Structure formats: C-alpha cells, structure tokens
Amino acid sequence: MDLDVFISYEHSSKSIADSIVSSFERDKIRCWYAPRDVIGDYATSIVEAIESARIFILVLSGESSNSPHVLNEVEMAYKKNIEQSQAITIIPFKVSNDELSRAMEYYIKRIHWIDATTSSLETAIADLKNKVKRIIGIEDAPVAQSQPERTQNKYFTADDKKEVMRLKTQEKILQAFDGGIYEKAAEEFGSVCALDIGSNCGDNFYNRFAPLKNLEKAVGIEYDAAAVREANKRYGSDKFVFFQADVEAEDFAEKLDDILNEQGIQAFDIINISMLLLHIKKPYNLLKTARKLLKRGGYLIIRDIDDGYNVAYPDNEKLFKQAIRYCSESEFSGYRESGREIYTTLKDTGFRDIKLEKLGLSTVEMDYDEREALFDTYFSFIGDDLKLMCKKYPDSEHFATAYKWMVDHYDQMESEFMRDDFFFTLGFMLFSARK
Numbered sequence: 001m002d003l004d005v006f007i008s009y010e011h012s013s014k015s016i017a018d019s020i021v022s023s024f025e026r027d028k029i030r031c032w033y034a035p036r037d038v039i040g041d042y043a044t045s046i047v048e049a050i051e052s053a054r055i056f057i058l059v060l061s062g063e064s065s066n067s068p069h070v071l072n073e074v075e076m077a078y079k080k081n082i083e084q085s086q087a088i089t090i091i092p093f094k095v096s097n098d099e100l101s102r103a104m105e106y107y108i109k110r111i112h113w114i115d116a117t118t119s120s121l122e123t124a125i126a127d128l129k130n131k132v133k134r135i136i137g138i139e140d141a142p143v144a145q146s147q148p149e150r151t152q153n154k155y156f157t158a159d160d161k162k163e164v165m166r167l168k169t170q171e172k173i174l175q176a177f178d179g180g181i182y183e184k185a186a187e188e189f190g191s192v193c194a195l196d197i198g199s200n201c202g203d204n205f206y207n208r209f210a211p212l213k214n215l216e217k218a219v220g221i222e223y224d225a226a227a228v229r230e231a232n233k234r235y236g237s238d239k240f241v242f243f244q245a246d247v248e249a250e251d252f253a254e255k256l257d258d259i260l261n262e263q264g265i266q267a268f269d270i271i272n273i274s275m276l277l278l279h280i281k282k283p284y285n286l287l288k289t290a291r292k293l294l295k296r297g298g299y300l301i302i303r304d305i306d307d308g309y310n311v312a313y314p315d316n317e318k319l320f321k322q323a324i325r326y327c328s329e330s331e332f333s334g335y336r337e338s339g340r341e342i343y344t345t346l347k348d349t350g351f352r353d354i355k356l357e358k359l360g361l362s363t364v365e366m367d368y369d370e371r372e373a374l375f376d377t378y379f380s381f382i383g384d385d386l387k388l389m390c391k392k393y394p395d396s397e398h399f400a401t402a403y404k405w406m407v408d409h410y411d412q413m414e415s416e417f418m419r420d421d422f423f424f425t426l427g428f429m430l431f432s433a434r435k
C-alpha cells in the first residue's frame with residue numbers, strides 16, 4: 001500500500017474528516033480513512049495503513065481524546081516513531097477547545113498542532129494541506145513573481161529601528177566571520193585610505209576600519225540620506241566621512257569624482273562592499289568602478305549571500321525550506337543567488353588574486369546567544385519583508401498567505417533552531433581580490 005496520510009478521527013468529526021480527504025485528494029495526496037478504505041479485517045487494515053503512511057492526522061477533540069479506537073491508532077503511530085525514528089509525522093488538527101484526556105495529552109504534549117478553532121475550517125484545512133505537501137515534497141508552483149531578475153532595492157531608512165537592531169546583531173556575529181581580513185589587508189600598506197559602498201549608518205564600516213592603526217581616511221557612500229546623516233552624526237571625524245550617492249545612478253561617476261576631489265583622494269587602498277551586491281541591478285558596473293578607484297595592488301573585500309548554500313537539518317516539516325523559498329520571492333530581500341556570481345564578475349572585471357575567504361556561517365560551535373542572534377539575523381527580516389510585499393501588492397493572495405505562514409511558524413522554527421543539535425548554515429560569502 002502506498003500512502004501519504006492516515007486520518008484518525010472519532011465519528012462525531014466524520015464531516016471534518018470527509019472535508020480533509022476531499023480537499024487532499026483534489027491535490028493527489030493519497031489518503032486512508034475508515035470506513036471507506038477498510039479492506040477485510042478492520043484491525044489488520046488499520047495496522048497496515050498506519051505502517052504505510054508518512055503522516056498521521058489526528059482530528060483532535062474532546063471526543064477523540066477519549067475514544068479507545070483513536071487512542072489505539074495514536075499509540076501505534078507513536079510507537080512507529082520510537083521504533084523507526086521519526087518514521088511518521090503526527091499532526092494534531094484541533095477542532096474543539098474541549099479538555100483532552102490525560103492519555104491523549106501524554107502522546108501529543110510535545111507535538112505542534114494546527115488550531116482549526118481560530119479560523120474557518122476551510123482556512124485551517126488549507127494550512128494543514130500546505131504542511132502535508134511540504135512534508136511529502138509536493139511543492140505548489142509559485143503563484144507570485146519569483147525573482148528571476150535583479151531589482152534595485154533601496155528600501156532601508158535609518159528610521160527603521162528594527163532594521164537597525166538587526167544590522168547590529170548581524171554585525172556582532174559577522175565580526176567573527178570576517179576572521180581578521182581587514183587587518184591582514186591593511187598590513188600591506190603604510191597608511192590606509194578606505195572606501196565603503198552601501199555604508200548604511202556606518203556601524204559595519206567603522207567597527208572594522210577604526211581599529212586599524214594605519215587608517216588615514218575612510219569614506220562611506222550610501223544611498224539613503226537619513227542613514228548618511230546618522231553615520232556622520234555617529235562617526236563623522238577628520239578620518240571618517242559619509243556621503244549620499246546612488247551607485248546605480250547615471251551621474252554616479254561624476255558625483256564620486258566631486259567627492260574625491262573635495263577630499264583630496266586619488267585612489268583607495270581598500271574598498272569594502274558588504275551586503276550590497278544582492279540589492280543592486282548591475283554588480284558588474286559597480287565592480288568595474290571599484291577597480292578603477294583602487295590603487296594598483298589595492299584590495300576589494302566583498303561580503304554577500306547566496307541562499308543556495310543554506311542548509312537546515314533536520315528540517316522534518318520543511319519549515320526552513322519554505323521560509324527560505326518565501327524569502328527568495330520577496331523583492332525586498334534582495335537577489336538571493338547573488339553570491340555565486342561574484343567570482344565570475346570579479347574575473348570579468350579584471351581583478352586578480354581572487355580568494356573565497358569564507359563560505360557559510362554555521363551553528364557549529366555557537367553558544368546559545370550566538371544561535372539566537374543568527375536566527376534573528378536571518379529569519380526575522382523574512383517576515384518583515386513579506387509584510388512590505390503585502391503592502392506593495394495588496395491584491396496578492398500569495399503574499400498574504402506567505403506572511404501569515406511566516407508569523408504562524410516563527411516560534412516553532414525558533415524553538416527547533418535553538419536545539420543544540422540543530423545544524424544550520426547560512427550562505428554568507430566573503431571574497432577578497434586585488435587590482
């Protein structure tokens with residue numbers, strides 16, 4: 001018997017079980033439920049169906065929690081998991097707020113359920129079906145714009161306190177990720193003149209370059225005017241200065257010339273581009289400009305991301321896979337396959353000594369706080385960006401569902417992520433190259 005789902009219910013919930021089955025079977029999910037699918041001996045038929053199924057849906061109510069038949073079935077699924085290690089996913093589908101029997105509580109107390117009492121039955125069954133599809137690996141074709149092309153993305157503003165907090169947290173983890181690359185590059189020069197492109201409020205740039213003993217001048221370029229004001233307020237000095245400019249604007253070269261003339265700078269020893277390439281349309285043009293602006297022998301340091309290198313394990317319910325997929329559909333999250341293009345673009349723009357200094361930031365060796373910070377860094381912004389997509393596309397059902405899904409599953413993902421045997425790698429990349 002080849003089965004996807006076994007449905008366990010008590011007869012007072014028969015109409016709910018019928019609705020689940022008819023909705024699932026419309027999408028070719030193979031269901032088993034009694035009495036429809038009983039062949040021959042009732043008990044044998046049930047045992048065989050539970051042995052064959054990958055998912056066990058328990059229609060959970062006061063009645064089912066007291067039903068000896070249902071309890072037997074739950075016990076069988078529970079044992080299958082103990083004997084064969086997570087062989088069947090049990091999903092309680094809660095259809096009433098009745099108190100549960102103690103026996104039922106024993107079996108399901110650690111299991112995350114879908115609550116059908118807080119929305120319409122139709123919506124709850126749709127949630128249940130999505131969850132089942134993820135587990136058995138049937139993916140819906142994306143209904144909204146996925147992101148086949150780069151879009152220019154300058155959504156950040158310094159007033160966005162959450163974004164500022166996220167960048168700060170990210171900053172802390174990433175200093176360890178950088179592994180001393182800036183100090184190593186700076187050692188090559190008597191004095192260092194540095195440029196940071198996409199400098200935001202200046203934190204990342206300042207934290208990396210201010211400690212360099214031979215730093216002479218540090219210039220930040222940023223699209224967002226409020227972020228530039230904030231950067232100059234926080235770090236502006238005779239060494240650090242920040243300017244507003246859009247690197248994708250037609251007059252960027254001219255504007256930059258004016259800035260360099262005003263500062264008496266001819267070329268830079270180090271140029272830093274951190275988490276910007278994913279947000280722009282034409283990285284090739286920017287890297288070409290960066291090469292022009294470097295002294296011979298100067299360093300370009302790039303940090304970026306590629307979600308193709310993200311790995312989450314174990315991701316039994318495929319929640320992480322789904323969240324990463326939603327992230328790739330949101331215009332505000334940038335172009336999530338940006339990292340893999342960097343080597344080729346550096347080659348094409350004439351850089352030499354190209355090194356992939358680091359690939360992947362993983363939970364291995366992270367303590368509790370670092371794990372929490374990494375989760376927050378990556379996953380909190382996905383929901384925020386989906387919310388922005390809902391605002392931008394108010395008629396898109398897809399983004400409304402995606403945002404709701406992210407909100408509904410955030411806590412469950414966090415608690416899985418915080419288990420110290422959960423493995424996650426985030427596809428951060430750190431490149432260095434020379435002119």
Ligand SMILES: C[S@@+](CC[C@H](N)C(=O)[O-])C[C@H]1O[C@@H](n2cnc3c(N)ncnc32)[C@H](O)[C@@H]1O
Binds near residue numbers: 156274
């Ligand atoms: C994700 S943040 C990264 C900030 C900082 N570099 C870091 O690594 O923490 C990207 C920054 O690039 C800026 N940006 C995006 N497009 C830009 C453009 N076309 N020209 C200049 N800055 C841009 C954004 O406003 C934002 O401040």
